[in-house]
Amino acid sequence: MRRQHYGVPLERSDCLELRRHRNSCKPENFGKWLGGFGADKRLAVDLFSGAGGLSLGLERAGWTVAAAVDFDERALQTHAANFPGMSLHMDLGNPDERDRLVEILEPAKIDLVAGGPPCQPFSRAGRSKIRSLVEHHGRDPHDRRKELWSAYLDVVKRLRPRAVLMENVPDMGLGDDFFVVRTIEEQLEDLGYATQIRLVDAWKYGVPQHRKRLILLARNDVECFSWRKELEHDQRTTLRDAIGDLPVLPVVPTERVGQRELPYEEPSELSKFAQDMRKRARKDRVWDHMTRRVRADDAEIFSSMDSTTLYSQISPELQRYKADHFTDKYKKLDWSDLSRSITAHIAKDGYWYIHPDQEQPRTLTVRESARVQTFPDKFRFAGTRSDAFRQIGNAVPPLLGEAAAEALLPVGDGQSAEGGLRPHWRTVREDLTAWARGQRDAENWYQLPGRHMSxxxxxxxxxxxxxxxxxxxxxxxxxxxxxxxxxxxxxxxxxxxxxxxxxxxxxxxxxxxxxxxxxxxxxxxxxxxxxMLKPAEATVYRLLIAEDLLWVGQGALRVAARLHGSASDRTNRLSDGRVDLVKLVGAGEDAPLRMAALRLIGTSICRAKEPVCDACPLSQYCADRESLSSDHLFTEVPNETNDRDTVPAQSRQAGRTVGRR
Structure with missing residues (x-):
């Protein structure tokens, strides 16, 4: 093999072909499947399914995936091999394809629609990559993947399942003031669903990696989302728990590392996580424990590193990249810690995922990466080694999917409420809107957007x-x-x-x-x-001219936290704090008015000290009101003022009128 400048022989791994699951089916025999294997089962649909990480989570939680839909043929081959039901190759951005999907599913009673619309345009890394493609390679700046959330929602509206689960990167919310998420919530509420948004640390549900995800849940049977108890820090699954039992791979620079099939010998002590991963796998075999060849200089670098070593600290004669531009080019993992988040980038190189064992100077294997993503050892990935890495990196960790799906399990008879639900937070927003309109027509007109505000x-x-x-x-x-x-x-x-x-x-x-x-x-x-408005000034200006944005000021965050009974205004202002705020702001033409009203309440009524609860239009919904000590409750707005935290006291009477229906 020719080495070129890579320092290792160029190679492609073999291409793994997988047989379809014995209980898989195709559209033409879906009706027969429904009467056979699918009979009396709680059915789900997984849109943008990829290889099936979320499908596996749904399966673990008690659903059977009747149909998975994706445009990636390799990922669909993987899905078809590991799951019953249909694995459909469709472009959901095409309305005709959505029509075809709804027609295929017409005979089935779908209980849950799940999925993760492609998220590249929402993530910081994805936006940077797309911007580069637009500027230098003629990429269409209008990336259709941004609108695939709308395609996802269209299918939900037409299937009307009892429950909905959407997973994405946090930047889908944080990157655009939750505009898309708020829009989805509003439209689901219009259909009679109660909704919940959570920013979830995957490790708190057993996933052995740092990975934060945005989860949107909806259901129309009851307004209840009961998540299992989160793990404490000392209960987390470490990298040693996750992969410590897998065979040691000898590393000879430039030679092949690992194989498709290797002997497996179970150690005398096997972590609970590894026991779960080994279920229904061949007891004496491990599959896909293989990774890229290792350059001689990389093997030397990997052996000299520990988990704290920065690229700039590597011996200069071994550095191939500019240390000031690639400060985290190499990352060695730590046996006693979580892995860094497995992403699709692992298909390009594994430098962020260097094995923690000094005696194994290499990057993680396909099987190790799958374990870190919580795919069990029996789960195989179709295609080449790079195909497998990409599918694993793009997947929802099954254990995270399971935890989210459990919060949507049926309650009682599991039937959708007749006429749908009237969600609690929708009622709160309606009262907030009514109060704000009253304030806008009175002395506080200049604190709120509307036709009066130039x-x-x-x-x-x-x-x-x-x-x-x-x-x-x-x-x-x-x-x-x-x-x-x-x-x-x-x-x-x-x-x-x-x-x-x-x-x-x-x-x-x-x-x-x-x-x-x-x-x-x-x-x-x-x-x-x-x-030359400063950032804070510009935000106030934009809010008052009715731009749809989140004003993440301490006052508004405090109102949201108190209504939710949380401490998000003090602990995680820019993440969980925004999530709490989103429920009060909502979407639609009145969203800027509600946001400005929350600013008004937070700076004049719902103070950190001396809150005037009797004047608050939302006091009847406040989870924290009873916990506020009596010496912090006042019946009049205090005289001490700060322009950033006050409005005229004329708001008192209007607050009482609307807040006490």
Whole structure:
């Protein structure tokens, strides 16, 4: 074999062909399957199934996958070999294909629709890759994969299952202020589903790796999502628990590492996790315990590393990459810790997954990677070694899928509620919207978006949002520009005169650059750039001109956390805190109004200290109200104010009116 510049012989592994599962079927005999193997079973559909990580999780939780759908032929071969039911090759982005799928499934009673729409455009790594392809390789900037969540939702709407499970990367939510997730939730609620969003650490459910995922659940039978108890840190599955029993592979640089089939000898002590992975596997054999050949210099590097070694600390004469650009190019795993997250990148190289054993200077094998993803040893992957790595990296860890699916198990007779459910949080949002509309029509008009709020007024509130002044002073200043859509010299002078402090006058002076620019106030980007709005100011401005975004301020997070009975505003503000906030903001044209209302409540009523619960329109829904000590409850809004945390006290009466129906 020719070595070229890779330092090892170029090779392709053999291509594994797998026979279909004995209880698999095709569309033409699906009816017969339903009357035979599928009879009296709780049926699920797995969209964008890949090799079947989520399918296996559903199976472990008690469902039978009637149909799995994907566009990756190798992954579908894997699915067809490991599961009963149909493994369908379809492009769900094509409406005709969705029509065909719904027609095929028409005879079945589908209890659950699950899936993970392709997530590359949502992840940071994926967005960077796509941007590069657009800029340098002519890639269409409108990536259709972004809309596949809509295709997923379309199938759900047409099948109307009792339960829905969607899995994705956290950036699907965090990257766009949960816009897509909020939209999906809103549409599911319109159909009578109760929903739940969770950001889940996979290791807390037995997965031996650092992996955080976004899980969206929905059901229309009961409003209940009961997850099993999470594991504590000292109960986690370590890498040694996960792969320590697998055969040691001798490494000779540039020679083949591992084989498709190797002898397996069970050690005297086998971890509980490994026992689970070995179920129904051949007792004396392990499959697919193989990985890439190792360069001589890499073998030397791997042997000299431990789990804390950075690439920059590797001997300079052995470095092939610029250490300042590739700070984490190599990562050696730790026996006593979790693996780093297994991703599809492992199909390209395994440098992030160097085996922890000093005597095995190599990267993880296919079987080890499958174990870290919680695929059992009996599970085989069709295609070449690279195909297997890619399928494993793209998969949902089955143990995580199982935990999520368990939260959707039927309660009682498992029948959908007649007419669907009216979810609790939808009711909360309706009350919040009604209160906000009342406030918008009263003295607090300038704190809330609507037709009364021009770009000029939004900009004035934004630049003053960080100053310290009494609510009445802020109100008086904004009244000067009420009804105006542009600024002239006279209105700027009047606003300056109304400013109560030198700091406020200095902020007002920033508006001078747009005096006489009548049309510019309608250009959101130009306003932000001309006034040089700071990030926090720009967020307030955008919110007040009715942009759909999450204002992740401490006040709003505090309201959301108290309503949920959580500590997310103090522990995980930017992740779990946002998830709690999402339930209150929702989606649709009133979402910006609700977001601004939460800002208003959080900065004037639901204070960290001295909350005015009697004035809060959401007090009847507050999980934390009873736990707040009586000396923290007030019947009037305190006089001490900070412009970032207050609004006029006139909100008190409106709060009582709407909050106490």
């Amino acid at each position: 770009g000029l007024q939004a900009a004035v509130v934004a630049i003053l949002s960080g100053t310290r002044m009494q609510p009445a002073q802020l109100s008086a200043m904004v009244e000067v520009v009420r009804g105006l859509t542009s600024m002239n010299t006279a209105s700027l002078e009047a606003l300056t005169t109304a400013a109560p402090t030198e700091a406020a006058k200095a902020r007002v002076a920033r508006l001078s650059v747009m005096v006489g620019e009548s049309s510019a106030w309608e250009d959101e980007k130009k306003v932000r750039e001309s006034l």
